[in-house]
Amino acid sequence: MIQLNNVSKYYPAGFGRIYVLRNISLDIAQGEFVSIMGPSGSGKSTLLHILGLLEEPSEGEYLFEDQPVQKLSEKRRTELHRTQIGFVFQAYHLIDELTVYENIETPLLYKGLSGSERKSRVAELLDRFNIVAKKDLFPAQLSGGQQQLVGIARALAAEPSVIFADEPTGNLHSDQSRDIMEIFSELNKKDGVTIVQVTHSEANAAYGTRIVRLKDGWLEPEVAKEAH
Numbered sequence: 001m002i003q004l005n006n007v008s009k010y011y012p013a014g015f016g017r018i019y020v021l022r023n024i025s026l027d028i029a030q031g032e033f034v035s036i037m038g039p040s041g042s043g044k045s046t047l048l049h050i051l052g053l054l055e056e057p058s059e060g061e062y063l064f065e066d067q068p069v070q071k072l073s074e075k076r077r078t079e080l081h082r083t084q085i086g087f088v089f090q091a092y093h094l095i096d097e098l099t100v101y102e103n104i105e106t107p108l109l110y111k112g113l114s115g116s117e118r119k120s121r122v123a124e125l126l127d128r129f130n131i132v133a134k135k136d137l138f139p140a141q142l143s144g145g146q147q148q149l150v151g152i153a154r155a156l157a158a159e160p161s162v163i164f165a166d167e168p169t170g171n172l173h174s175d176q177s178r179d180i181m182e183i184f185s186e187l188n189k190k191d192g193v194t195i196v197q198v199t200h201s202e203a204n205a206a207y208g209t210r211i212v213r214l215k216d217g218w219l220e221p222e223v224a225k226e227a228h
Protein backbone atom coordinates (compact mmCIF):
# COMPACT_ATOMS: atom_id res chain seq x y z
CA MET A 1 0.00 0.00 0.00
CA ILE A 2 2.80 2.34 0.99
CA GLN A 3 6.27 2.15 -0.44
CA LEU A 4 9.18 4.52 0.15
CA ASN A 5 12.25 4.00 -1.99
CA ASN A 6 15.46 5.71 -0.86
CA VAL A 7 13.67 8.73 0.52
CA SER A 8 15.76 11.54 2.00
CA LYS A 9 14.74 14.90 3.38
CA TYR A 10 17.13 17.76 3.91
CA TYR A 11 17.06 21.47 4.59
CA PRO A 12 19.62 23.97 3.35
CA ALA A 13 22.01 25.18 6.05
CA GLY A 14 24.75 27.66 5.26
CA PHE A 15 26.63 26.26 2.28
CA GLY A 16 25.50 22.70 3.00
CA ARG A 17 22.47 20.71 4.01
CA ILE A 18 21.04 19.26 7.18
CA TYR A 19 19.71 15.77 6.57
CA VAL A 20 16.62 14.90 8.59
CA LEU A 21 15.86 11.60 6.83
CA ARG A 22 18.46 9.52 5.06
CA ASN A 23 17.82 6.95 2.41
CA ILE A 24 14.63 5.52 3.91
CA SER A 25 13.14 2.47 2.21
CA LEU A 26 9.96 1.22 3.84
CA ASP A 27 6.99 -0.91 2.78
CA ILE A 28 3.72 -0.86 4.71
CA ALA A 29 0.99 -3.28 3.68
CA GLN A 30 -2.76 -2.69 3.90
CA GLY A 31 -3.99 -3.70 7.37
CA GLU A 32 -0.74 -3.13 9.27
CA PHE A 33 -0.58 -1.11 12.51
CA VAL A 34 2.89 0.40 12.56
CA SER A 35 4.52 2.45 15.32
CA ILE A 36 7.38 4.78 14.43
CA MET A 37 9.71 5.24 17.40
CA GLY A 38 13.06 6.91 18.06
CA PRO A 39 14.74 9.69 20.03
CA SER A 40 13.58 13.29 19.84
CA GLY A 41 14.78 14.90 16.60
CA SER A 42 15.34 11.57 14.83
CA GLY A 43 12.90 12.50 12.04
CA LYS A 44 9.71 10.69 13.10
CA SER A 45 7.28 13.55 12.46
CA THR A 46 9.00 14.42 9.19
CA LEU A 47 8.60 10.82 8.02
CA LEU A 48 4.92 10.80 9.05
CA HIS A 49 4.30 14.11 7.28
CA ILE A 50 5.83 12.73 4.08
CA LEU A 51 3.68 9.59 4.36
CA GLY A 52 0.58 11.73 5.00
CA LEU A 53 1.32 13.97 1.97
CA LEU A 54 1.86 17.01 4.18
CA GLU A 55 5.51 17.34 3.12
CA GLU A 56 7.50 16.24 0.09
CA PRO A 57 10.71 14.24 0.12
CA SER A 58 13.87 15.97 -1.14
CA GLU A 59 15.02 12.77 -2.84
CA GLY A 60 13.63 9.33 -3.53
CA GLU A 61 10.23 8.00 -4.45
CA TYR A 62 6.92 7.55 -2.62
CA LEU A 63 4.36 5.13 -4.01
CA PHE A 64 0.87 5.20 -2.49
CA GLU A 65 -1.13 2.25 -3.77
CA ASP A 66 1.40 1.95 -6.58
CA GLN A 67 0.94 5.58 -7.64
CA PRO A 68 4.10 7.71 -7.64
CA VAL A 69 2.94 10.55 -5.42
CA GLN A 70 5.41 13.20 -6.63
CA LYS A 71 4.31 12.71 -10.23
CA LEU A 72 0.62 13.26 -9.49
CA SER A 73 -0.94 16.62 -10.26
CA GLU A 74 -1.63 18.90 -7.29
CA LYS A 75 -5.36 18.25 -7.79
CA ARG A 76 -4.98 14.47 -7.79
CA ARG A 77 -2.73 14.62 -4.71
CA THR A 78 -5.27 16.71 -2.81
CA GLU A 79 -7.98 14.25 -3.79
CA LEU A 80 -5.83 11.33 -2.61
CA HIS A 81 -5.28 13.14 0.67
CA ARG A 82 -8.98 13.81 1.18
CA THR A 83 -10.29 10.40 0.22
CA GLN A 84 -7.65 7.93 1.43
CA ILE A 85 -5.81 9.57 4.30
CA GLY A 86 -6.82 10.60 7.80
CA PHE A 87 -4.34 12.58 9.92
CA VAL A 88 -4.47 12.85 13.72
CA PHE A 89 -2.28 15.47 15.41
CA GLN A 90 -0.88 15.54 18.93
CA ALA A 91 -2.32 19.02 19.51
CA TYR A 92 -5.70 18.01 17.96
CA HIS A 93 -5.77 20.86 15.37
CA LEU A 94 -9.54 21.24 15.59
CA ILE A 95 -11.13 24.41 14.24
CA ASP A 96 -11.89 26.55 17.30
CA GLU A 97 -14.81 28.42 15.72
CA LEU A 98 -16.66 25.24 14.73
CA THR A 99 -18.68 22.94 16.98
CA VAL A 100 -17.80 19.29 17.49
CA TYR A 101 -20.45 18.38 14.92
CA GLU A 102 -19.11 20.86 12.37
CA ASN A 103 -15.50 19.82 12.90
CA ILE A 104 -16.37 16.20 12.12
CA GLU A 105 -18.51 17.25 9.17
CA THR A 106 -15.77 19.33 7.48
CA PRO A 107 -14.05 16.51 5.52
CA LEU A 108 -17.47 15.41 4.26
CA LEU A 109 -18.15 18.84 2.76
CA TYR A 110 -14.98 18.46 0.69
CA LYS A 111 -16.10 15.00 -0.34
CA GLY A 112 -19.35 16.38 -1.75
CA LEU A 113 -21.79 14.20 0.23
CA SER A 114 -25.44 15.27 0.44
CA GLY A 115 -26.78 16.90 3.61
CA SER A 116 -28.57 13.74 4.75
CA GLU A 117 -25.55 11.53 4.06
CA ARG A 118 -23.37 13.90 6.06
CA LYS A 119 -25.84 13.96 8.92
CA SER A 120 -26.00 10.21 9.23
CA ARG A 121 -22.22 9.77 8.96
CA VAL A 122 -21.55 12.39 11.67
CA ALA A 123 -24.27 10.88 13.90
CA GLU A 124 -22.67 7.45 13.53
CA LEU A 125 -19.23 8.80 14.52
CA LEU A 126 -20.58 10.81 17.48
CA ASP A 127 -22.29 7.66 18.66
CA ARG A 128 -19.27 5.43 18.12
CA PHE A 129 -17.04 7.71 20.20
CA ASN A 130 -19.65 8.46 22.88
CA ILE A 131 -19.65 12.19 22.25
CA VAL A 132 -23.25 12.72 21.15
CA ALA A 133 -23.89 14.97 24.17
CA LYS A 134 -20.95 17.18 23.15
CA LYS A 135 -21.96 17.78 19.55
CA ASP A 136 -22.90 21.46 19.96
CA LEU A 137 -19.90 22.39 22.11
CA PHE A 138 -16.75 24.09 20.84
CA PRO A 139 -13.29 22.47 21.20
CA ALA A 140 -12.33 24.80 24.09
CA GLN A 141 -15.27 23.37 26.06
CA LEU A 142 -13.89 19.81 25.90
CA SER A 143 -11.21 17.93 27.81
CA GLY A 144 -8.03 16.97 25.96
CA GLY A 145 -9.17 13.36 25.66
CA GLN A 146 -12.53 14.44 24.25
CA GLN A 147 -10.81 16.78 21.77
CA GLN A 148 -8.67 13.91 20.56
CA LEU A 149 -11.79 11.73 20.12
CA VAL A 150 -13.18 14.50 17.90
CA GLY A 151 -9.83 14.63 16.06
CA ILE A 152 -10.04 10.90 15.40
CA ALA A 153 -13.72 11.06 14.41
CA ARG A 154 -12.84 13.84 11.94
CA ALA A 155 -9.92 11.82 10.56
CA LEU A 156 -12.27 8.86 10.02
CA ALA A 157 -15.19 10.82 8.57
CA ALA A 158 -14.23 10.37 4.93
CA GLU A 159 -13.57 6.64 5.50
CA PRO A 160 -9.84 6.73 4.74
CA SER A 161 -7.88 3.54 4.14
CA VAL A 162 -5.03 4.75 6.35
CA ILE A 163 -4.73 6.86 9.50
CA PHE A 164 -1.48 8.65 10.30
CA ALA A 165 -1.26 9.77 13.92
CA ASP A 166 1.53 11.96 15.30
CA GLU A 167 1.85 11.22 19.02
CA PRO A 168 -1.95 11.08 19.33
CA THR A 169 -1.83 10.58 23.09
CA GLY A 170 1.15 12.88 23.77
CA ASN A 171 -1.00 15.35 25.71
CA LEU A 172 -3.24 12.84 27.46
CA HIS A 173 -3.36 10.96 30.78
CA SER A 174 -2.63 7.25 30.77
CA ASP A 175 -6.27 6.11 30.98
CA GLN A 176 -7.23 8.43 28.10
CA SER A 177 -4.24 7.12 26.15
CA ARG A 178 -5.42 3.58 26.66
CA ASP A 179 -8.89 4.45 25.34
CA ILE A 180 -7.41 6.02 22.20
CA MET A 181 -5.10 3.03 21.61
CA GLU A 182 -8.02 0.65 22.05
CA ILE A 183 -9.96 2.63 19.45
CA PHE A 184 -7.02 2.39 17.04
CA SER A 185 -6.65 -1.31 17.69
CA GLU A 186 -10.34 -1.92 17.00
CA LEU A 187 -10.27 0.22 13.85
CA ASN A 188 -7.32 -1.79 12.65
CA LYS A 189 -8.64 -5.25 13.56
CA LYS A 190 -12.35 -4.82 12.84
CA ASP A 191 -12.45 -2.24 10.06
CA GLY A 192 -9.11 -3.10 8.45
CA VAL A 193 -7.87 0.50 8.61
CA THR A 194 -4.09 0.73 8.20
CA ILE A 195 -2.59 2.75 11.05
CA VAL A 196 0.81 4.42 11.29
CA GLN A 197 1.52 6.24 14.55
CA VAL A 198 4.50 8.11 15.93
CA THR A 199 4.91 7.37 19.61
CA HIS A 200 7.44 7.65 22.42
CA SER A 201 5.52 5.09 24.44
CA GLU A 202 6.40 1.38 24.33
CA ALA A 203 2.95 0.71 25.87
CA ASN A 204 1.27 2.44 22.90
CA ALA A 205 3.54 0.71 20.42
CA ALA A 206 2.53 -2.65 21.90
CA TYR A 207 -0.97 -2.13 20.47
CA GLY A 208 0.49 -2.24 16.98
CA THR A 209 1.75 -5.09 14.84
CA ARG A 210 5.14 -3.66 13.95
CA ILE A 211 7.70 -1.15 15.22
CA VAL A 212 9.91 0.93 12.94
CA ARG A 213 12.79 2.74 14.65
CA LEU A 214 14.58 5.87 13.49
CA LYS A 215 17.93 7.15 14.71
CA ASP A 216 19.55 10.35 13.40
CA GLY A 217 17.36 10.10 10.29
CA TRP A 218 18.32 6.51 9.52
CA LEU A 219 15.94 3.57 9.70
CA GLU A 220 17.27 0.93 12.06
CA PRO A 221 17.10 -2.73 11.00
CA GLU A 222 13.76 -4.15 12.09
CA VAL A 223 13.50 -6.90 14.69
CA ALA A 224 10.61 -9.27 14.01
CA LYS A 225 7.92 -9.06 16.70
CA GLU A 226 7.78 -12.19 18.80
CA ALA A 227 4.69 -14.30 18.27
CA HIS A 228 2.38 -14.45 21.30
Ligand SMILES: Nc1ncnc2c1ncn2[C@@H]1O[C@H](COP(=O)(O)OP(=O)(O)OP(=O)(O)O)[C@@H](O)[C@H]1O
Pocket: 011, 018, 020, 038, 039, 040, 041, 042, 043, 044, 045, 046, 047
Ligand atom coordinates in the same frame (compact mmCIF):
# COMPACT_ATOMS: atom_id res chain seq x y z
N1 LIG B 1 11.79 23.37 8.36
C1 LIG B 1 12.89 22.86 8.94
N2 LIG B 1 14.10 23.44 8.73
C2 LIG B 1 15.23 22.91 9.28
N3 LIG B 1 15.23 21.82 10.08
C3 LIG B 1 14.05 21.21 10.32
C4 LIG B 1 12.82 21.69 9.77
N4 LIG B 1 11.82 20.87 10.18
C5 LIG B 1 12.40 19.93 10.96
N5 LIG B 1 13.73 20.13 11.05
C6 LIG B 1 14.69 19.33 11.84
O1 LIG B 1 14.50 17.98 11.54
C7 LIG B 1 14.84 17.16 12.67
C8 LIG B 1 13.75 16.11 12.84
O2 LIG B 1 12.53 16.71 13.24
P1 LIG B 1 11.23 15.83 13.53
O3 LIG B 1 10.17 16.75 14.04
O4 LIG B 1 10.91 14.99 12.36
O5 LIG B 1 11.76 14.88 14.72
P2 LIG B 1 10.98 13.94 15.69
O6 LIG B 1 11.71 12.64 15.71
O7 LIG B 1 9.54 13.88 15.33
O8 LIG B 1 11.17 14.67 17.08
P3 LIG B 1 10.23 14.79 18.40
O9 LIG B 1 10.17 13.39 18.96
O10 LIG B 1 11.00 15.71 19.29
O11 LIG B 1 8.91 15.31 17.96
C9 LIG B 1 14.99 18.11 13.82
O12 LIG B 1 16.35 18.20 14.14
C10 LIG B 1 14.45 19.42 13.33
O13 LIG B 1 15.13 20.52 13.86
